[in-house]
Amino acid sequence: MTLPELALGPGSAAPAAGMWEIISGKFEGVSAGFTIRDSSGQKYFVKFDSEDWPEMATSAEAISSRIFHAAGYNVPKYSVISFPKTRVYIGLGALIKDKDGEKRCMTVSDLDSIWTKIYFQPNGEARANISEELPGDPIGPFGYHGRRVDDPNDRVMHEHRRELRGLRVISSWINDTDRRPANSLDVFLPEGAPVGYIKHYLMDMGATLGSNSKKPHLPRYGKEYLWTYGNVIKKSLLLGFHSNPWEELIDVTYPTIGYFESDMFSPGTWVPSYPNPAFQWCTDRDGYWGAKIVTAFSDDDIEAIVETGGLTIAAAKAELIRVLIERRNKIGQYWFARINPLDKFNVVGNTLHFEDLAVTRGISAAGITRYRYRYLNARGQPVGDYFKTSAMRIPINNVNPYEGLEIQTERGMWKKILRVYIHTDNAGVSKVVRIDREP
Secondary structure, three states, X not given: OOHHHHHHOOOOOOOOOOOEEEEEEEOOOXXXXXXXXXXXXXXXXXXXXXXXXXXXXXXXXXXXXXHHHHHOOOOOOEEEEEEOHHHEEEEEEEEEEOOOOOEEEOOHHHHHHHHOOEOEOOOOOEEEEEEEOOOOEEOOOOOOOOOOOOOOOOOOOXXXXXXXXXXXXXXXHOOOOOOOHHHEEEEXXXXXXXXXXXXXXXXXXXXXXXXXXOEEOOOOOOOOOOOOHHHHHHHHHOOOOOOOHHHOOOOOOOOOOOOOOOOOOOOOOOOOOOOOHHHHOOOHHHHHHHHHHHHOXXXXXXXXHHHOOOOOOHHHHXXXXXXXXXXXXXXXXXXXXXXXXXXXXXXXXXXXXEEEHHHHOOOOOHHHOEEEEEEEOOOOXXXXXXXXXXXXXXXXXXXXXXXXXXXXXXXXXXXXXXXXXXXXXXXXXXXXXXXEEOO
C-alpha cells in the first residue's frame, strides 16, 4: 500500500453538509457519545475524548483501525473530526438509556450532560471520532473459539484460524488489550450467489496504544491478565508484598497519547486483559505470520498512519512513532529468532532466490549472517554435504521433476531448519510448491 492508501484506510467517515440529527445518545459507560443521521440519511456513531485526556482515545481509534486495515482485517471507517455544538439537534424519538438501563426519550439536559464530560478544542469545537454504520444486517459478534452454526462458510474452529491466532502479535504491537468478542461484529451482506455471506469486522480500537478509552492504560496492561488465580494466591501468601515492575504507577508524559512504552514490552509474554482462546493457541508459526505483517510496516508507513490521529503536540506524535517503531523491532527480533525468517522464495532460471526478512527489514545485519544448505532428493532425503553462502540465492539442479533444499541461517549460531521443495515441469519451468518450517 502507498502512504496515501495507508492513511486513507478503509475510507473516511465524512457526514454530508448540514445539520446532524441525534437519533440516540450514550452518556453512561466507557465513552460518552451519540448516534447521528446526516442530511443524506447515512448513520454515524460519534465518540468523544474525556475532558482530562484530550485527543487520546480518538487518535488511538483512528490510528489502530488503519493498522488493522493495512494488516488485512475488516474495520469500519473511522475519522477524527471537530464540530460546533450547534451542528447537532435531538431528533424526534431519540432514545437514551438511564442509569437503570431503561430506555426513554432523550432531552436537552441529557445532551448537556454529554457536553460536560468531553474535551473541547481551544476554538470551542468538540473533537470526536466518527465511524460510519456498516452496510448489511448486524448479526452479533464473533467468538474466538468454535464456529458460527448459522454460517456455512465458517468451517474452521476459530481458535485454530491463523488470522485469529496471529492477531495476537498485531494486537501486542499496538497494545490492543481489549481484543475480545464484544469488540467484533458480524454483518450479513445479501449480495453474492446464492444467498449472500457474512463479513467479519474488528471494532472499537479506543483501548489501544496508550489509551484505555476513558483513561490511559495502566502499566500492567499487556503484561498480565486483569485477574488470575495465580496472582491472587501469590499476593495472598506473600501478604501483598509481591509486586512486578509494571505494577508501579508511572507518570504520563503526554496526556494526548496516554501510557504506551517499549522498554518493558515483551512480545513472547504479552497478553490481553482477558484470556483469548485463539491467542492462547498461538504457535511459533502463527507468531511468525503475525510478525511478518508487523515488520512490513516501514518507519514512513508508521508516520503516515500516526498522522491520521490528529495529534496536535509534535513531541507526543514523535514519541508515539518512536514507541511503535521500537515495539515493531522487538516483535521481529523475538519471532524471527523462533522461526527461520527466510521467505519470498522464487525460482528464476536455475536459481532459487529468497529474502531473509530479519536482514531486509533491519532486524539483523547482513554482515553477521550466513546460510548453509544441502540438497534433498524427491523423497525429501538429504543428498551430499552442506554448502555455505552469504547470498540470498542458491543454485538448483532443474533436472529431476521434484527436488528440495534444506537451509539453515547463522547469526552467532545455526538456527532452525527450513525446507523448500521445487517442482520442474516438462518445459523446464521450476516453481516452489512447498515450504516446511521447523517449529
